[in-house]
Amino acid sequence: MSLAETTNCCETDLTADFRDQFLLTYRHMLLARVLEEKLGSLYRAGGRIVGGVYLGKGQEAFSAALGVQLQKGKDIYGPLIRDQAGRIAYGEPILDCVRTYLGAVTGPMRGRDGNIHRGRPKEGLLAMISHLGGLLSVVAGGLFARRLAGTLRDSIGATSIGDGGTSTGAFHEGLNMAAVEKLPIIISVANNQYAYSTPIARQYACENLVDRAVGYGVAGVSVDATDLAACLKTFRAAAARARSGGGPQMIVGSLLRLAGHGEHDDASYIPDKARRGSAARDCLVVAEQFARDHGWLNATELRELNEEIRRNVDQTIAKVSNEPTPDPFKENWHALSSADLVEGQHEA
């Protein structure tokens, strides 16, 4: 038996306001799915995308349900590898995504970093490094500085991790520090059963990851991450608690990664039994069914939405395809902002 509560959605939750947020989030999820499928096919076609492609397939509901609670320019968001949907929900334009994947100099990373390693920190969107767990303390630090400066008000921070990332020392240190400081931060843990190829049985020994929350002195809630309605209800409540002084909120979502670790990985290590389990439900299909069942979306609206999103994705990729890639002769090769402290090249 888990120590924490699990959130489910019931009919009384389905207000008009909730419906609007549900439909908006579904739209973000669909855009993320279509965009990522396109990136996957560009990767497989070869040539256009250097490096890997990392998809959030199956995690869109959990990711976007958090992102949609955040306000761009006000809240700090540190998304991780499978948060394309959360990024869109937060307000990151898909142009930033495509420009970073294609290495365009017009993008936020200017070809210096790629794929999911992107952000605009001054606008509240942090750019992850690859070392898992390290973002948690960075988000916490931003909130800490705001509190010192008296500018925190009701802004919050949020960051994501997977089951594998919870095993790092950085995750432990960051979560403990955020708890000690009682910072308004949401930590979403997507328990997608596999860290690359390693199953959760080789990752942790507690019954449920959410049980760790009580050990850190933070609120913990678990949720079926394939269920958008439940995810929205969970993250809404968590954001409200964080904004009103409730301290760190850890949300653990159960699901199955519906893609490889990256597009180079066929995930053949995931047994068929797991693929047939309830955690393997496709959150996009579940959300669509939910919306149709409640009369929130009809077939025509769905078709039109799909067409609009596909057009948007195709146009964005076409636009970026014509944009310049970095020129090593125009690159200043300065790792410091203090230009007077940049050393000359002392090569033998």
Next chain:
Amino acid sequence: MSITYLEAIREAQYEALRHDPTVFLYGQDIATFGGAFKATKNLSSEFPGRVFDAPISEDAMVGMAVGAAVEGARPIIEMQFADFSSVGFNQIVNQAATLYWRTNVQCPITIRLPSGGTAGSGPFHSQSMEAIYAHYPGLVIVTPATVEDAYWMLLDSVALNDPVVFCEHKFLYYHLKADQIGERGLPIGKARIARPGRHATIVTYSAMVHEALRAAEELQLDGYQIEVVDLRSVKPMDTDTILASVARTGRLLALGEAFPWGGVTAEIIARISSEGFHLLDAPPLRLNSKDTPIPYHPNLWKAHRPTVSTIAAALRQLLRY
């Protein structure tokens, strides 16, 4: 009235806190307790709400500083001992050091590393980490050898818009005194001629500057005038000042307290060998600690690091060539 190297570090933090409301201090035992070495003594009462005790979480401490810097703060992080910064290594070299280059957002953080050996401190409270951090692009590595530099370069570090690893030497904390802090010296990135000479050059930094000066005194008795260059910051490294010195003396000894493999002294030799080969009258020499962990007992510790006598012996070897 006199002021120690340690007091200068406290005074610089006092001044940084007084001068800039975005500065705050974060580290283990630094608030009410005033720090393991008292480098933050009384600062938490003089600046309420700006000096914070951290959990024993070096990774999170540095990550937190990076996040705070993005939001416009200028945190000073105290590592209790330089050795423990290895636990925060990832955040220093991957998070802090890459932020500006990747995102165009500056990362003005200062990480204070109480560095180097003192007798009885043993393998895990004695390390010199400057070479490790200097290896990574995106960091400035400062290594003050004087009271004046401890004060002014710490203030300069806090004012810089890049991450600084500030390596302050524990051996100098209490022993090194000055009558007063003195006027602002050279900027970060410029080396200083600590002692002029014409027969050989010692290039060094931090506590070893003082051992080099004593060795130079000893060689003077034999009629040799040894020039001592204090690097002040190992990155950037002031290659021009080293080259100019070697042009005067024709002989180079690179001296450091850190482990011998690679590192700052190897970098000095590499640069002068490639850019100033024609200036050299003898093969350049390096002198570092021995290639073992740092020993606990004073008998061993004194023999592990370079000393006045081993430096003088190296100089004689250099001058005999």
